[in-house]
Amino acid sequence: MTELHLWLRHETRPTERRTPIVPTDAARLIASGVALTVEESAERAFPIEEYEAVGCRVTAPGSWVSAPPDAVILGLKELPEQPHALTHRHIYFGHAYKSQPGAAELLHRFTAGGGTLLDLEYLVDDHGRRLAAFGFWAGYLGAALAVLHHRGRLTAPLTPTHKEALDETLRPAAGDTDFTALVIGALGRSGRGARVAFLTAGMEPTCWDLAETRALDRRALLAHDVLVNAVLATTPVPPFLREQDLDDPERRLRTVCDVTCDVGSPLNVLPVYDRVTDWAEPVRQLRKEPPLDLIAIDNLPSLLPKESSEDFSAALTHQLLDFHAGGPWGRCRERFHAAIRELAIVEGESRGD
Numbered sequence: 329m330t331e332l333h334l335w336l337r338h339e340t341r342p343t344e345r346r347t348p349i350v351p352t353d354a355a356r357l358i359a360s361g362v363a364l365t366v367e368e369s370a371e372r373a374f375p376i377e378e379y380e381a382v383g384c385r386v387t388a389p390g391s392w393v394s395a396p397p398d399a400v401i402l403g404l405k406e407l408p409e410q411p412h413a414l415t416h417r418h419i420y421f422g423h424a425y426k427s428q429p430g431a432a433e434l435l436h437r438f439t440a441g442g443g444t445l446l447d448l449e450y451l452v453d454d455h456g457r458r459l460a461a462f463g464f465w466a467g468y469l470g471a472a473l474a475v476l477h478h479r480g481r482l483t484a485p486l487t488p489t490h491k492e493a494l495d496e497t498l499r500p501a502a503g504d505t506d507f508t509a510l511v512i513g514a515l516g517r518s519g520r521g522a523r524v525a526f527l528t529a530g531m532e533p534t535c536w537d538l539a540e541t542r543a544l545d546r547r548a549l550l551a552h553d554v555l556v557n558a559v560l561a562t563t564p565v566p567p568f569l570r571e572q573d574l575d576d577p578e579r580r581l582r583t584v585c586d587v588t589c590d591v592g593s594p595l596n597v598l599p600v601y602d603r604v605t606d607w608a609e610p611v612r613q614l615r616k617e618p619p620l621d622l623i624a625i626d627n628l629p630s631l632l633p634k635e636s637s638e639d640f641s642a643a644l645t646h647q648l649l650d651f652h653a654g655g656p657w658g659r660c661r662e663r664f665h666a667a668i669r670e671l672a673i674v675e676g677e678s679r680g681d
């Protein structure tokens with residue numbers, strides 16, 4: 329029996345319909361003794377009544393700011409800008425440890441209030457493997473959008489949907505011509521999702537992972553019609569595509585979906601574009617002749633909010649049922665304290681202390 333009080337907050341992003349805990353897992357948590365408060369949310373893909381029915385306490389959106397001090401606030405994406413000082417423990421994707429824009433400001437908010445960030449990206453097992461992630465659905469959607477675009481069936485703006493409806497559009501139709509596809513990072517979560525989507529679309533992609541890119545065969549890469557990049561780069565490697573490859577008249581490649589979206593990072597393996605695309609305009613033309621179109625959307629799983637939430641929630645619930653000071657949560661806490669120390673050093677140096 330754990331004495332955890334979780335507070336599931338409403339997401340402030342208007343397009344965010346996902347949630348880290350779905351009602352069936354809320355029931356599991358409550359059955360194990362967790363107190364669960366859930367904020368109402370018009371956007372969440374799961375109605376509040378389903379949480380209420382399994383014993384959650386329901387409260388107003390944004391009321392976490394006055395939650396009891398021992399409550400652990402749970403969400404996915406960014407916190408609102410107010411209040412400035414963060415006093416609680418917060419579980420969510422803070423994007424604050426890689427010098428991202430706004431990272432230092434966020435860490436200052438935590439130090440100002442004495443709160444703690446338990447960043448979901450850093451919830452890892454003893455081998456450093458992520459314990460809860462949305463990667464599979466990112467890859468699934470990335471490949472699905474690439475197929476639909478390549479077949480001339482992608483309509484914008486994109487809106488959240490269900491897997492059955494998406495799969496219906498993915499299945500090959502009369503008049504569709506065959507094409508070849510390559511998934512790089514094929515052994516990872518996103519890569520596996522991409523492979524499953526291609527199979528649903530009636531095709532078997534070429535699959536590359538670390539072993540196949542060690543001595544990169546760019547000619548073979550450019551000989552595919554569609555590329556889905558799903559790598560998680562941790563060290564710089566030679567780029568998969570360069571500007572001169574885009575101008576290569578022999579290039580067969582026509583559609584690129586960059587699930588990785590590492591734009592501007594020194595680890596970017598596709599340094600041939602400078603900004604992501606979005607739901608309103610999912611596709612950008614990188615070259616007219618020979619044509620090359622890019623899809624680089626950084627919130628792909630939100631397009632299948634129900635399925636991606638269900639998977640994520642199952643994995644996270646498993647960890648929340650074992651919420652204690654050590655293990656994966658202890659590592660999250662240590663990572664947070666390390667980030668605070670690094671920030672103090674960097675700011676000390678920049679002041680010339």
Ligand SMILES: NC(=O)c1ccc[n+]([C@@H]2O[C@H](COP(=O)([O-])OP(=O)(O)OC[C@H]3O[C@@H](n4cnc5c(N)ncnc54)[C@H](O)[C@@H]3O)[C@@H](O)[C@H]2O)c1
Pocket residue numbers: 461462463464466512513514515516517518519536537538539541558559560561562565586587588589625626627628629
């Ligand atoms: N666009 C989105 O909405 C979205 C959502 C979730 C994740 N992502 C991104 O997708 C990427 C993959 O995430 P994941 O959860 O699948 O990671 P993962 O760790 O499960 O898989 C990454 C795979 O890439 C492979 N890889 C790494 N470097 C490689 C290289 N040089 N050549 C070939 N393969 C290489 C690894 O071996 C691994 O199999 C990450 O960059 C992540 O940030 C994007």
